[in-house]
Every structure is written in C-alpha cells, then in structure tokens.
Amino acid sequence: MYRLSVTLGQFLVFVVFFAIWELLVDLLHIRPVILPAPTAIAEKIWENRALLLKESWPTFAAISLGFIAAVVSGFLLAVGIAYSRIVRDLTYPFLIAAQILPKIAFAPLFLIWFGFGLTPKIVIAALIAFFPIVINTAKGLTSVDKELLQYMDSLGSSGWEKFTKISLPWALPYIFAALKISITLAIVGAVVGEFVAAGEGLGYVINSSNITLNTELMFAAIVTMSVLGILMYLAIVLLERYMLPQGQLEDSGHSTM
Amino acid sequence: MYRLSVTLGQFLVFVVFFAIWELLVDLLHIRPVILPAPTAIAEKIWENRALLLKESWPTFAAISLGFIAAVVSGFLLAVGIAYSRIVRDLTYPFLIAAQILPKIAFAPLFLIWFGFGLTPKIVIAALIAFFPIVINTAKGLTSVDKELLQYMDSLGSSGWEKFTKISLPWALPYIFAALKISITLAIVGAVVGEFVAAGEGLGYVINSSNITLNTELMFAAIVTMSVLGILMYLAIVLLERYMLPQGQLEDSGHSTM
Amino acid sequence: DTVSIRLDWAYGSEHAPIFLAIKKGFFADEGIEVKLMPGEGSSVTAKLVGNRDADFGYATADQILIAAQRGLPLLTTAVILQQNATALIFPKDKPIKDLKKDLAGKTVGVQLKSTTKLQWDKVKGDQKLDATTFKEVPADLAIVPLLSAGRIDAGIGYFFNDGLKARAAGMDVDWILFEDLGVKIYSTALFTNSEFAQKNPDLVRRFTRAFVKGWIYAKAHEPEALAAFIEANPETDKVYAKMKLPEVLRLTESEDVSKTTMGHSTPEGWNSLQETLLQMGVLPQKIDVGTIYTNDYLK
Amino acid sequence: MGKAPRITIEDLSLAFRTGTGPFVALDRVSFDIAPGSFVSVVGPSGCGKSTLLKLLSGVYSPTSGRILFDGKPVEKERLQGQVGYVFQRALLLPWRTALQNVMLTMEVARRSMTRAQREAEALKWLEIAGLKGFEHRFPHELSGGMQQRVSICRALAFRPQILLMDEPFGALDEITRETLQNELLQLWQQTETTVVFITHSIPEAVILSEQIVVMSARPGRVVERINVPFPRPRVDSVREHPDFVEMAGHIRSLLHPRAHAIAAE
C-alpha cells in the first residue's frame, strides 16, 4: 500500500515538475538555446536514440572502470590508513592535497600525459571518485567496537580474521555510503574526461552540442547520462540490500507490531 | 618523538617527490608548456605573489559561501530524510538524479540563470558539495542506538531534545567525514565556476593562463589553490578536534600504558 | 600511412571541406588514412601537436605562434582561414555603430577561453575606448543564449559561430568584424610538428596537398561539402550548417591567396600577427616567424 | 512534585515482528500498581519483563490492551519528568563523562533546576554509588559495574514519581548492591515514588517489595501476584524467618516447572 502510493507520489512530482517546465518555456517564450521544452528534448531523444545508445557505451565503460579503480585503490589505502599510523600520517597530507587539486584544470594535461581514448577518462573518473571511498572506509574501519576486537584477540584470531569477520562487516554501511557518493562522482569525472579528451561518449555529445549550441541535443544527452547514472546507482543500492544483512540496514531496528 | 619524526617523514616525502619531478623535467627535457619544473613554478609564484593573493579572495568567498550553503541545505534535507519516510521516498530519486546530472555541462546555462559574478560560482560549488552532506548525515542520524532514543522517550523528552542530545552528537563523526569530502568538492565546484563564469579568482587565472600557454602561471595558480584548499580543510579538522569529545575521536579507545 | 589530425573544436560545418576531402578520397589517393579528432580549443590542439600526440593540428594561427614562442616545435603548412573571424555581435534592435558612443552603459560578453578576449583588449586600446563606461562579463560558450536572454547587450565571438547561430536561432543580430577594426590577423591554419616534418617531409607534403585540395574542391562544390559533412554528422543543426559554410569558405580568400594558392601565407602576414600579439601582451618576445611557417609543402 | 499516579494495566499484549513471523512477547497481562507502592517482577529470562517496562514507560505501544495512569491513557507529554528508567544495559552516552551522563536526565526532566543544582545533585548520587573520583571518566573508562551504577544514578538523581528498574543491581557486588538497595528504599519511603523493579534474585524481590508479580514465558503471562507482608525495615535477619523462606520457596516453585519446560522444549 505505502510502496504503491510512494511510487505514485514520485511519479506525480516528476509530472508536475516537467509540466511546469513545459508551461514556463511556452508562456515566457523562452528560446530553445536557453532552455528547451521537455517535449522538445523528448523528441530529440527519440530522434537520436541510436546515437545516444551508441555513445552510452564508451561512457559506461569509462564510469565503471574508473569507479572500480577508485574503489579498489581507495579501499586498499583506507585499510592502510586504518591499520598503520605511519601510513596514515604519511599519506593524509598528500591525499588531501591530491583531492583539493582542481583535477579539471589538469584535464587538458591528462590528455597529453595519458593519451586519448579511454585512459584519461578512467583516470579522471577514478581520481574524483577516490577520496570519499578512502575517508569513509577508514572511518568505518576505525569505528569498530574495541571490545569486539578484543574478543577476537582472546580467541587468538589472526588480523585477517578480525578484518573479515568484524571490521569489514562493521564498516560496510560506511562503505556503501561512500560507494553511493563515489559512483556519482565517477560519472562527473567521466563526463569531464569526455569533455576534453574524447571523440565519443555522452560527454562528448554534451560538449560538442553545447559548442554548436544544439541545446536540445545537449539536454537529450544529459538526460541519457542521468538515466545511465541512475541505473548504476540503483545497482549499488541493490548490492547493498543484498550484502547488508537485516541487522544493518537503515530501516531495521526494534519494531513492534 | 613520534610526532616529530612524522613531520620529518612528511617533509621528506615532499622533498623526494619534488626532487624527482625536477629531475625528470630536467633529464627528459620536458618543455615548460607541457610540465614546468617545481623550481620554475616556485619562481612564478614568488613573482606573481600579489596577483595570486588578490585572486585568492574571490575564490575563497565562492568556496566558503558555496560550502556553507551546501552544508546548511544538505543538513536540513538529511534531517527530513532521517525523520520522515515520505520526505525520504519523495526526495531520494530526485536527489540522486540531481547528483548525477553533469552540473559542469550546465555551467554556461548557470550564467544565464543566475547572472554573473559570485552567484553562479556559489551555486555550482554548493550543488557539487551538497550530496555527501545529505547522504552521510542521514546515515549518521539513522544509525543511532535505538535503545538510547527509547531511554529519552521514557523521560518524555521532546523530539528536539532527542535530536540535540542524542542523534546529533551521535551523527557528528559521520557529519565531519562528510564535511571533509564536501569542502574539497566545493573547491572543485568553485574552480569550475570560475572557469566559465568569472573574470576573477584563481580558477580564472588557471583558465586564462592555460589559454595563453603560460603553464608556469597555471601551475602557480593551482598550487595557490591547493594551499587555500588545504587551509580550509585543516580548519574543519580543527573544528572536529574541538567539537568531538574524546569519546568520539578516531584515535580514542581503550588505551593501556 | 596513418596520420592523425586534431581539429580546433567539435565538428561543425566550418570543417566540412575536411570531411569532403576524406569522402572524396583525396587522402586515400595520397596513400594516407586519416584519423580525425575533434578539439577542445586551439591552445590544447597546439600543445598536443607540439607534444607529438597528434601528427597534425588545425587551430588558430595566434595559438600556433604563442606555442612556438613557448618552445613547442610547430610548423604551419597552410593558412586556411586568411581573415580574422572575430566580431562584436549585437542584436539589431540595440545597434552599435560608433563603438565610442554606443557601448556606453552596455554589458559585453567576452570569452575567456579564447584569444578573442585579448583581441578585444587590443581593439579597446586601438580605439581608445573608455572601459569604465561599459561592463564586461565572462560568457564562454554562451554568447548566443546570453544575448537571447538579454543578459548581455553585445558579445565578442566568431561571427560564423556565434553570429550565425544567433540568426539560425531566429534572432536578428548584426556584427562588426575585428578585421575592419584593424585586427588583421590570420585565423585557422593547418600545422604539424616540425620534428615530425623533418623526418617525414614527403608524408607532410602529401597530407597538406590532400588537405588543401579538399578546401579548393569545397569552394567550387559547396553543396557537396555540406552534404559530406551532414552525412558524417547526421545530428547536426542543418539550417545553421548551411548558413555557416559559405561564410567560412569566404574567409579563405585574400589578396595573397588569389595571387598564389589556397593556404599560402606571407612574412608580412605573420609579422603583423606577431605585432598584434605583442601588443596584446600575450607574447613576451619576438621570434623569427620564418621558422614557424612554410609554403614549401603547398607544392 | 505531584503524587504518583495509580497505574492500571489492562489486558496488555505485545507482539514483535520477526523474520519468522509475529512473536507474542506479552499475552494479556493485567494488574494494578497502587501509587507509591514497590512492585517487583520476577520471571525466567525472555518472559517479557523488559518489554513490560518499555510499555509502562511509553517506549513501546501495545498491540492490544492499554495502560492507564489515574484512569487516563498514557501520553508522552504527561510522562515528562515523571518516569525514571534504569535500562538493562547501562546505555550511557559515550561522549559524555559519568557526571554529564547523570546530568542528562535532569536536563531533560527537571528544567527548573539550575546547572549548579544539577551538578550538585549528580555529584551527590555518584558519591553514594561509590563513584567519587570517577566523575570525569568517559563510559569506556569505567568497569561494567561502574557503568551500571552511573545509569542508576542517572535515574535516581531527578527524583521521578515512577521508577522503572530493569535488573539494576545485577552487575554489582553484594556490598555496593546493599548500599544502593538501602538508598533506593530510603528514597522510596521519603517520597511518594512508585517503583517497578525487575530482578532475578528472589530474596532481593522479597526483601524490597510490597508486591511481587511472577511471570511465565512463551507467551509472557502473569502467573501469580504475591503480597509481601513483612514489616519494615526488613533487616538481613528476615532471611532466616520461616515465612520468608516459605515465600521464597513458593516463588521458586512457581518458576520451576515452566522454566524447565522451556529448557527442554
């Protein structure tokens, strides 16, 4: 019952949003270069469906590879930070510096350093998506109940066991929060990468249609991009539902009938 | 003792990093337009110190205002999400969609929608920095020990008291993790904003020196940018030390002598 | 042989002759397979070719000169667009006839991401405009929407990009060419890495020949060029593309070219460009322009 | 401070939603608690004692049945400042020191007190509980029994009208336990406080209370309600009194068969 009305509610908000948009464009005679109407965008999407689908693939590849690279490396670094004070103290300043560097400013240089095609896109996506993984995972790993670890110590368990049986499950909610943030950042990264360093992909379509002031096509590509992104985000949500047992999901807790 | 050697270690890593960079540039005869040597950059910073200092102000303003806007609005939304299932269910899809939209692609349109100067920069910075605040804060607020809240209920305490005395302090570590992620994103946002929508600020210096192939100046501005960012990041770390009592700081815990 | 070439920006009908050359097999005739890539501004293209990440580039001459002065080994083999396309664009209902008077109180959009802003600075100096009487705002990639939204009263951009796009979008705009304000400089040119040229003189010659041939042929067969471009870029705005191509082709003309051949350039032309850049303040010192261009590969 | 209300528990049931379907924790429990009385609840582990206390404090809402305070249904607003609750777990705020944890309840339930009054009151109770010198320790720096004592102080310090105590003295040594029992009885006698007290110690229940509610498990039901007639103060020697021994034996026998049945089930 509740689920159904929520879905309806979400749908309604969507419809109202687009209706207002359409009306505003119509009533205020806003030119398509400034803001195209939703119907015009929809039309453009339908017209260019083959193109948009085709261009989605390289973008998808860049996002997923960049994301995976960020997750793997970020996770490993977080483990280092959580378990070794030296690693933490020696990497933190550089980590932060690296995160603060406006990577977008480097994008043209990336082109020169990493060549064309997939590589620079993946690098940018990974670089942008990396930081939240490190911060959140390290936080999760260090917030473990100390007595639980002591209990494992009393069993003479190995560090590896403590890690897999206690710390990792404990940190999972933190990690999933990070994954959700990072996937969206990987998307931004891949798009930026495609702005500067690619002749294909949705980012390229967005950029080139922006330059040629083909605003409808730009919006069409942005919409496709968003749909792609939402699908990837949902994949993570599903993974979370699957991996986090009942005891750890947000909406669990004491429940009376 | 340990602190001292860490500082030395960090310093050493820095020195080695720059030494290798300098050497590589020198040995491989890399042209300054492609990658200037650290010494050349340092020289450029010194030469242009007045300019860089002056241009730091608008950037600083954009970052801080955008960050504050993101924190305030993100926090409020997170509270709504944590306490109202309807708010959560109705905002989540849009939140995610908004996060996934390549806001950078919109940057030129922001000019049209928000005018020139500070506003579009703040908007972009806030939009990019917003998401981690919402996700992490909501996570923190919903992860509170249910029995603690029940205890407060038994006292007949108001929702506001439960919030300020239990949920908020409980969520603080999550919130600070988010602040650290977000400040760096606000920096990226402000720079992107300055790339497209400003005639001043470090982002503008980076962009315009990139066009005139004055790569040294571009790096000089990037370095200044990073220093600015690191200072702001450190401000948050200090705030964290000050606000999180001993019981909640990362390195607390059972400690024997 | 496979030769890569990076253009200045995303594909537009200003690149139609290149698509035509590929389609007609001019490159194939020379035994060359072309790897065509869009660009992200002339400055990036210049850097990439200087770094040997692309064999050829198609970018504005000012950026080539700046990059060469900054030590990148670049060699221009054909100056295709002989005239400066930069213009002050404004709606007809807020006309600007006399720069000195009509700009007062207006907001001018400038593009920081291109040297057009610097050219505008030179114009301001040359024409002794009082910059305090009007307002300049950044407007990268958004001249037309901003004009359309009334956020700016005039914008600096390429007339064949921003100007024609505005018209294609149904706005009634006019423009003053910088060429007519005394900024006579070469525009877009074909260039390569000089080290690459030294090692492969024959390949460079063949490539340049095929490239220029495309432009000559396009000038004579404009509809065919347009068709080739649209075929390769079906999602393009066809009205705008059709409007733009003849204007671009017209820019290939000059007194010099009419006497010699398409793509030809002169020491005077390059020196005048260098002079302008010096005045604009983007070039710290002079270089010998003879080292950065040659007409040798035009046969 | 007003008078404690008469508490009427009518046909109270509560079922939990679990992975394997609903689980009935309390099944039609009914009894009265007179104002100012001292009621102990005993029963096997898992029979629903804590659940009953959570219902009384308004933390849970019943699946059916109701709880009346002076004939009126409980409302959260009316509960404010009336109920002191010692949870089974110490349940301290990890970011507050012992002292600050004790002050928490007063902040919430006794707004009229000044900060200084709160602190004085908290310090007094910490001292009674033998925690002098540990006021500024964080919970993780205290032993298990000490944490439990802080939790008891927290509930006693604000002098509630109704005191719900879930095995408060379980983790304490005999001496500390006796000290706190005495303090509790004194507080109860001096004020009009109603105490509902869960314990696993039958002697403790008999020594402290006026009435003992004996519960059985699966589903949680009231088996018998026993009045404890011994005069006060009840000294340690009452333990040897034949009536005392008999009553303890009776309660034990009430608990026995059921409990064994569970263990063997």
Added chain:
Amino acid sequence: MGKAPRITIEDLSLAFRTGTGPFVALDRVSFDIAPGSFVSVVGPSGCGKSTLLKLLSGVYSPTSGRILFDGKPVEKERLQGQVGYVFQRALLLPWRTALQNVMLTMEVARRSMTRAQREAEALKWLEIAGLKGFEHRFPHELSGGMQQRVSICRALAFRPQILLMDEPFGALDEITRETLQNELLQLWQQTETTVVFITHSIPEAVILSEQIVVMSARPGRVVERINVPFPRPRVDSVREHPDFVEMAGHIRSLLHPRAHAIAAE
C-alpha cells in the same frame, strides 16, 4: 586437544592512561592457577577483575609483571583456540543471528570442524541454554538474558582449554543459571579445562570453585586466596552446611571493610 597449561601470574600491574593521569587498576597481583582447576575471582565493582581477565587472555599487555603459561610468556599464536572468553557485555555481532554468533568462535578457533559439525555443536549449546526457537534471531531481537546466554554458548561451544568467564550468569534467572552452572561443571569435569570465573555472588563462587581469589579495590590487589574443600558434587543442601556458611561469611567480611571505605571515600 592438549592439556591446559599451568598459569603463573607474577607481580602483574596495569595502569590505564586517563584524562586525569595514569590510573592503577591492578597492583602487583600474583597467583598460580593449576591446570584444570576452577578459580573464582570476587571483589568489589571496579577492583580490576575484568582487567585481570583481559590480561590473561592477552587482550591487554601488563604495565609490569608477567603471565606465564607452563613457564613460558603468553604469545598470541599459542593462545589460538585455547581460550574461551565470556565478556561482561554480551558483545554479539549485530549482523549475525544467534546461531551464527555461536559459530563465530568455532570458525576462528576450531578450523578443523566442518560447517555441519559447527552448526550441530552450536545448536546443541543453544538448546542447553534454552534458546531453541531463537537460533535465527538477530541480537537486537533477543532479551538481555538471552543475549548473555548466546555469548556463553559461544565460549563453551568450542571446548577451549582455558575458559575465562566475566560474570556470565549475572543477568540470568535462578533456573537458567542453575542449568548453565551444571552444564559448566560437567564440561569442566569431563575435560581438562581450566576455568577462571568472575562473580558477585559469594555462594556461587563457593559452590562452583576449587579456589577463590578475593580482591580489593583502588588499587586492585589480591586480599586472600581461599581453598574450597567441599566434596563434589555439591548439591544445593551444601548451602546449609555450617562450613559453607562460615566460609561465605569470611569472604563477606574480607570484602566488607574495604568496600565500605570506598563508598564513603
């Protein structure tokens, strides 16, 4: 399974770092534990009992002094699979069910067992503890006593050579407590297990153990070590035996003055 080691505690001290400077929790504690013996530790709350157990299990390292197992210093590797520990808190993994929590120790400490064996063993212990039907509940769906029982099962299920139990039965009703006491004694008699048992109940200590270590607080010191000579099995009636009463009284008197001093300090 090998024989339990002889445990030698030599001059063991431990100080905690606190906000207000170092705090001595244990002060030069020395005693021996013979292989296969049952030792109870009693003492006022906060006297360092839990700390002692954490030192024995290798969780803490002493500030000075040492612990020898068969004459050799303890090492983490050698402890593996030897020590079962029931913490004072239930300390279950919130994301594992009761069954999975019990299986945790076997996964770590008894690698040779198959999954099925582990499960069978875990189920057996859960049944003994009266938790049949609750195997697939998550900790937050169990009552306090049930959680504690899961924690006890977890320690017993893998049949360690040394069993450290920190007030294991504190939160249990008499019947469940007796059942588990009997199970524990049986396990102890059948195998060569050494048990170190913390309790606040003097009768419990006397009934269960061969030796009782009485501790005092601030700083934590050993006051006396008492041998318990009563023959086994010790039935409930032993409580009435005059020797028993006398011993209990003696222990109480050892704890009394100190404890009162603390409360008044």
